[in-house]
Amino acid sequence: MVHETIVQNSRIAQSVRWTRVNSPALTEAELLVLVKKGEAKAYQVIVQKYMQTAYYIALGFVHNHQDALDLSQDSFIKAFRKIKSFDTGRPFFPWFYRILKNLCLDHFKRVRRRNEIPLEEGTILTQEKEDKEMKAALWQGIEKLTFEQKEIIILRYFREYSYQEIAEITGKPIGTVMSSLHYAKKRLKEVAGKYLGFAKD
């Protein structure tokens, strides 16, 4: 049903003039000042800038296209509603990321309560023939990580943020980011070792 709504909306979208706004000469901070005044048009530029990142992070967490789409869009809606509490002197994304992460965590709680199994589990990676087993093993390894390790793996490998950026986004010290990555990789090495052709001890 949601999909149908989106298809219907696509027709509306073509008639909405401001959906085509492309990076005007305003900085992000300037745009956000406008957003705080209730300018939906300025917010649209922010949405365009972060939609893919938001979607892929959610996809990494929830493993399902439709849920990732809904959760990332819900996050933008929630962020717009809460924009009054946003400090325009700070970067937008770490603030937004907290909203996204919390919605994903809430989603997990709901799913767990209903005892549902995510539909597309394990199939959200590109389906290439080569190294299929290795990738499946790595993906299962990622699944077994703690939420904190998993989020860092998603940010580092699926969105290619630097250590410094990950520290800023998650609000953790860089040392913590580094050691989380260390333990996450240790775990991944164990589960995917036989496919990676490690030398014998």
Place this chain on the structure above:
Amino acid sequence: MDHQHIKELISSYHDGGLSSEQKRLVDEHLQTCQECRKEWEDMKKLEEAMKTMELKKPNPEVWKIYGASVYNRLERRIGWILFSIGAMILLFFGGYEMVKSIIQDAATPLLLKIGILALLGGFVVLVISVLRERLFVRQRERYKEVEK
């Protein structure tokens, strides 16, 4: 330099996470430590494998309508809020007028009047109770955004 610390550094070696000073430390250690050398090679393989992992791209159409979809949902929310406020005002007003006319009508039996007043009293108590609970939950919800 202890072994454990070097191993942590090795995890970030191929990943652009080390300063040149940290890299130099690892390089020096690798010269003499076979175990860490193996760890270094394994990490390199893992790093290469991780870099080939990619999330499935959705249909490009998704991006074209994404922003408009967010806007539509925002707009719909505003629509619903206005609609609910309007409906509530109408309901209260209509209800008030109706109750007033029944109560003021001398022909209405006393028992019916008492019944209606009790019903109204109960409704008001319920609304206040639900509102108070909502407000309380919302206040507590703020803490959800605090990092654990």
